[in-house]
């Protein structure tokens with residue numbers, strides 16, 4: 001700890017703090033452009049100048065000077081810095097004046113207007129007039145991809161974007177070319193950026209040089225309603241803020257959640273919103289004469305009632321989709337139980353996760369934050385870059401700190417960090433379990449090894465054996481101890497852990513979602529579009545928000561609400577229970593899914609015992625108390641992993657392939673989004689697009 | 693300086709590779725840097741690529757990046773930062789870099805630039821019609837004593853007049869650049885006086901006793917000269933002088949004077 005005085009106030013801060021952080025600790029505001037807590041220090045904007053007593057007689061860049069570098073006074077007094085002296089004021093005004101020399105005065109047509117650091121700080125620390133009569137410099141705009149729009153006249157060369165893409169996203173694609181007045185930010189030959197996290201440069205850019213292309217000229221920040229919520233594009237549950245105008249979602253921004261997404265979100269999370277407006281199911285449909293035709297709610301319910309009463313109870317099936325919230329899955333489960341069926345499943349991909357093995361067997365036990373403590377990792381059948389981009393950034397963060405060997409079994413793809421490729425599938429895993437291979441020693445020597453198992457390894461016939469073998473390996477290398485549980489199942493679906501917690505799986509062991517689809521006389525699809533529906537035989541009811549695979553084969557469509565249009569609970573891959581909030585209402589006649597199920601149950605004569613969401617939650621919390629602990633992870637028992645390891649049997653030979661084939665098109669909302677379609681086409685084309 | 697971009701696609705050659713000699717040299721250069729720091733070789737390698745091809749092509753940038761395991765954008769950053777790297781084709785026989793900094797300007801470099809404008813091309817960094825010559829204005833090349841001067845590839849030509857430069861350009865254009873003597877173009881050696889020495893013209897003699905000045909008596913040794921020693925009685929080196937460092941009280945008193953007329957009060 002180091003002692004120092006900031007503006008006369010004495011404080012104590014850790015040794016590694018910069019002066020800027022120390023000033024902040026003391027409550028003194030220091031303006032800055034280039035400094036960012038999560039990026040390396042560049043020290044090139046000079047906005048953070050402060051006065052250091054006893055230092056050289058000039059202002060010092062507080063972001064680039066550590067508290068350790070301060071010298072104490074002649075009699076050992078604590079070193080002193082000032083942020084309010086005339087010297088500091090003059091320095092700030094000077095820096096601001098230089099920055100504004102070349103900055104265009106286009107705030108009225110700039111998308112950053114209203115949330116621009118330069119605007120705010122010019123108001124707070126600048127002078128009100130200009131002494132500059134020359135022409136401003138002009139910079140050509142660059143094409144850097146379909147998501148980020150550039151207006152390069154506005155760039156102040158803070159290089160935050162360059163540092164973010166290189167350090168966090170792991171792509172060395174943005175750079176600062178030229179120098180001095182002619183410095184420009186660009187990608188090499190204006191190629192599109194290839195990162196799944198590139199949208200974050202929009203937030204990082206302190207000015208309006210990099211803005212969101214799809215959002216361009218759509219709205220002003222002060223006219224937006226802001227709702228804090230939870231993302232469902234992957235199983236991380238990143239913290240987001242949904243900005244709406246009227247009932248329309250205008251954009252999605254990240255919120256800070258150190259435990260999950262720090263302050264990053266993936267491009268799918270950020271740019272999905274145009275998909276919320278297209279392909280929407282806004283009224284019920286019933287199939288008549290081989291064609292889906294608009295109908296009223298009562299007609300739709302009557303059609304379902306007819307089908308259900310004609311079916312054997314055991315042959316009524318239900319599949320929960322990847323975006324469904326805990327509340328509606330719970331309602332569906334109770335309805336199915338009331339109808340006398342146990343043919344329910346949430347594992348659309350056929351992953352062999354079994355809630356009866358205990359919660360630890362399907363959670364990312366070490367937690368996302370825990371990745372930073374791990375000292376070796378083995379990734380089995382997962383591609384975290386596509387399956388959980390933000391978690392991948394956390395792996396990269398740990399990787400950059402050094403001493404973090406990573407091994408991969410599965411597909412050898414670009415993951416944004418170096419790894420040793422061990423093999424393609426079960427043979428390699430069996431080898432490791434049998435005690436061979438040099439990577440085994442790496443894991444054994446690690447104090448807190450991490451074993452990440454992806455859905456790609458668990459899908460299909462042999463999935464259960466792979467899960468058990470992975471557990472055996474984890475136990476053998478000491479990844480499961482009283483203090484550290486490194487057994488980490490990486491999910492791809494936001495609803496999955498919650499549904500497994502609810503036990504939304506068939507009573508009959510070994511039965512899969514595909515079996516249910518094939519054998520059901522009446523099939524309920526709760527937003528389930530990923531399961532293969534070509535083999536469906538019976539009457540199909542689709543409850544969901546988008547006209548996608550499920551709606552195409554449905555006999556009755558009940559329009560539901562998308563994730564921004566309902567209050568719901570989701571449990572992320574770590575087992576963290578989080579609640580999302582409603583930012584707007586579903587379009588047309590669409591209703592919240594739990595309410596649809598409640599109304600349907602009434603028509604079917606099996607009325608569910610709740611009339612409001614609050615009542616539903618009370619019942620839910622009674623049955624499953626851990627859902628009441630919002631933002632917490634219920635402790636799971638490491639013993640479950642050991643028990644699972646005991647089950648390890650022979651694995652059928654197979655190679656692991658990630659279930660996420662196209663990052664941009666993993667769910668119905670994404671498939672309805674034009675922006676995602678463009679990104680996907682670009683990625684398929686290997687990012688070769690003609691620069692506009 | 694102006695915005696520096698890669699040459700347009702039509703000028704870019706298909707590929708790049710170092711000649712056999714240069715490849716050996718490049719390997720050796722890379723090896724000079726400690727393990728993990730090989731990327732430091734990027735500037736020498738780019739420079740050698742420029743010497744080989746005349747300018748830094750896109751293919752060369754990518755080749756060097758691949759050799760050093762660097763992302764292309766990082767090499768592009770370096771290549772665009774240093775104006776010494778020519779990103780567009782320049783004259784194949786001569787690229788005349790005219791120094792335009794103050795000493796050279798005072799000695800007539802503007803006339804040299806005018807000459808280049810007429811003789812080579814109106815615009816800098818643009819080859820003449822035949823592609824053999826080009827010119828640009830550069831900052832001080834460190835030969836100010838022999839101003840004005842130009843630099844052509846690795847040699848400098850100094851003490852120029854318009855006529856002398858025109859002659860040099862002609863010879864380079866004819867492909868006889870190698871026969872032009874680098875250095876001063878007037879009668880002098882390096883920066884020694886024009887037309888021969890004006891002092892110290894006598895042959896040096898061996899003994900101090902028989903010095904040419906003849907002021908010392910035979911047998912009396914001379915005291916060591918004080919030339920080159922610091923003058924200890926200069927005012928600013930007087931240790932008794934009161935500075936803020938030695939006279940804390942005085943310094944404090946004068947620093948304490950503040951307000952509107954502080955400057956006057958101190959006088």
Ligand code: SF4
Nearest residue numbers: 155156158159161205
């Ligand atoms: S584009 Fe934005 S983030 Fe990047 S250097 Fe310029 S001002 Fe900074």
Ligand code: FES
Nearest residue numbers: 032034045046063
């Ligand atoms: S914030 Fe310190 S120099 Fe930019």
Ligand code: FES
Nearest residue numbers: 791796832833835
């Ligand atoms: S000014 Fe021309 S060489 Fe120095």
